[in-house]
Amino acid sequence: MYQATMHSSELLKGTLQTIVLKILADHGKMYGYEITQRVKDLSDGTILLTEGAxxxxxxxxxxxxxxxTETVLMGKRVRKYYTLTRDGKSVVQEKVREFAAFMKTMSALLNLQTA
Amino acid sequence: MYQATMHSSELLKGTLQTIVLKILADHGKMYGYEITQRVKDLSDGTILLTEGAxxxxxxxxxxxxxxxTETVLMGKRVRKYYTLTRDGKSVVQEKVREFAAFMKTMSALLNLQTA
DNA sequence: GCCTGATACATAATACTCTTATGCATAAGA
DNA sequence: TCTTATGCATAAGAGTATTATGTATCAGGC
Structure with a gap:
């Protein structure tokens, strides 16, 4: 099994769905392993999705x-590609908006100047 | 019991300690109920801390x-005031820094322009 | 004088989400 | 041939918050 931890562990709670949906929205058809790698890249190695999650x-x-989903055979290996449905597409938008609002609120609470 | 839910429920996971510590860092001595009210105010009513949390x-x-802590009697009512210890003060800084980094990473992942 | 809502603490049962561990299997490179 | 990477999946356990409950004081309206 590949390595699987992250820096600010608990903060990730509740963001997994949002991350996965958004990655799929931006990149289209992807399979599980590919998603973990993309998240790892985009986060500079700070977010390593575990398979169990x-x-x-x-x-x-x-x-x-x-x-x-769409299952494809690559040689003898199975790959399961995921794509957003129409519902998925509208949920991503909600989720991202919700997260942006959350960040804004947290910035106010924590007195950060970012937002 | 007073009302106790919040909008983006799960996102809060893992941020509770950070919020409480930071509020105490900025405002000094406070008691539990006061903290819930302050968080409610600063978040425009979007974050309502539950007592059970x-x-x-x-x-x-x-x-x-x-x-x-410091317990004080107000009339016949008990109030328990909380203050940061020296350890607490350094932990707040770490936690806030960690959260800021998390926000930056998430902004990249979710393609937000905030950060 | 009584009831409601706000103030103020606390704990227990439950639910949810993720981590850690495990399992299977193929492919590539040293 | 052995390790690492690829690729899927599920189960046991931990951690954190929600919901529910319990106790009690205080202020205001009727």
Missing amino acids: LYPTLHKMEAEGLLK | LYPTLHKMEAEGLLK
């Missing part, structure tokens, strides 16, 4: 109709 | 030596 979340969002 | 956290941080 990612796969159940993907399954859950698929069950909720936010994602649809 | 706040008090255990305060107790935990006291046990960890980040906070010290």
Whole structure:
């Protein structure tokens, strides 16, 4: 298994879905492992999604109709590609907006000048 | 009991300690109920700390030596004032710095222009 | 005088989400 | 051939917050 921890561990709680959905919105069709790598890159190695967190979340969002899948055989290896459904696309927007609002609120609370 | 929910519920996970410590750092001696009200004000009513979350956290941080307490009788009512210890003061700084870094990373991931 | 809502503390049961651990299997490189 | 990377998946456990409950004082309206 590949390495799987992160710096500010608990802060990530509740952001996993938002991250995954947004990555899919920006990049289109992707498979699980690819998502972990992209998140790792975009976060300069600070966010390393664990498989135990990612796969159940993907399954859950698929069950909720936010994602649809397509299984492809690469040689003898299985890849499961995920794409946003129409519902998924509107949920991403909500989630990102919600997170932006959250950041703004936190900036006020913590007296940060960022926002 | 007073009202106790919040908009973007799960995002708050992991930020409670940071919020409480920072509020105490900025305002000095405060008691539990006062903290909930201040957070409510500073967040424009979007963050309503629940007692079931706040008090255990305060107790935990006291046990960890980040906070010290002083119990005062107001008439016949008990108030428990919390103040940062020296350890608490350095931990706040770390936590706030950590959160700022987290926001920056998330901004990159979510393609936000805030940071 | 009584009731409601705000003030003020506290803890227990429950739910949720993620971490850690484990399992299986193929492919590439040293 | 052995380790690392790729690629999926699930289960046990930990951690943190929500919801519910309990106790009690105080102020204001009727």
